[in-house]
Amino acid sequence: MANEALVLSGVDAYYGDSHVLHGVSLQLAEGRLLGLLGRNGAGKTTCMNVAVGMLPPRRGSVSVFAAAVTNAAPEDVAARGVALVPQGRRIFRSLSVAENLTVAARPPRAGAPAWSLASVYGLFPRLKERARQIAGYLSGGEQQMLAIGRALMSNPRVLLMDEPSEGLAPQIVAEVMATIRRLKGEGLSILLVEQNPKLVFAVADDIVVLNSGRVVASGLAAALAERSGDLQQHLGIF
Numbered sequence: 001m002a003n004e005a006l007v008l009s010g011v012d013a014y015y016g017d018s019h020v021l022h023g024v025s026l027q028l029a030e031g032r033l034l035g036l037l038g039r040n041g042a043g044k045t046t047c048m049n050v051a052v053g054m055l056p057p058r059r060g061s062v063s064v065f066a067a068a069v070t071n072a073a074p075e076d077v078a079a080r081g082v083a084l085v086p087q088g089r090r091i092f093r094s095l096s097v098a099e100n101l102t103v104a105a106r107p108p109r110a111g112a113p114a115w116s117l118a119s120v121y122g123l124f125p126r127l128k129e130r131a132r133q134i135a136g137y138l139s140g141g142e143q144q145m146l147a148i149g150r151a152l153m154s155n156p157r158v159l160l161m162d163e164p165s166e167g168l169a170p171q172i173v174a175e176v177m178a179t180i181r182r183l184k185g186e187g188l189s190i191l192l193v194e195q196n197p198k199l200v201f202a203v204a205d206d207i208v209v210l211n212s213g214r215v216v217a218s219g220l221a222a223a224l225a226e227r228s229g230d231l232q233q234h235l236g237i238f
Helices: 044-051 074-079 097-102 117-123 125-129 140-152 170-185 197-203 221-225 228-235
Strands: 004-015 018-029 033-037 059-064 082-085 158-162 189-193 206-211 214-220
Touching (some): 018 033, 018 214, 082 140, 097 117, 140 158, 206 221
Parallel strands (some): 033 189, 033 206
Antiparallel strands (some): 004 059, 206 214
């Protein structure tokens, strides 16, 4: 049985009095890619926030490689090897490309690929070309590459990616998805949130579908792909 890299078990989460997640359970196995799908407002980003410690669950538990992190601070979750590529990129716009990367650097950890400035520049040559450029002046695609590179510089074992294709041209989306395939091939455990189901089904091993903060379908991507008609009500256009 594969080790579980990240587990949310029976999670209820709230924003103030608003009950957003209702008993959500999901398991990301080590070295696999779990796609998290759902319409806008389904609770996908909230799952990410719970997983990285930015939103403590009201009920339920969170673990990273069997270590409980349910009420841990975000920096403690990060120390366990979890990195987030957030929706909207959230790069440090006033810093240079190189500064954005080096500020996130952590020593390599056992069981994870070792990432450095050189290897990130190898993955994204355009970042090397723009190393001294202020990040706020990068294109949207370059900013997304920087957000991914910054997360990799922490040498994570688990990578959470929230809408990495959002707002990008089709050619750049293809480059980002190729990068995700490569990272998965190198053994990184990845939780991917995407609005576009076709992108997720093209790269995911496993799928969880949320609707109104509840898990409505889960399983192997290949098996769920055969049920696209059943999933359409939860996902919209498929």
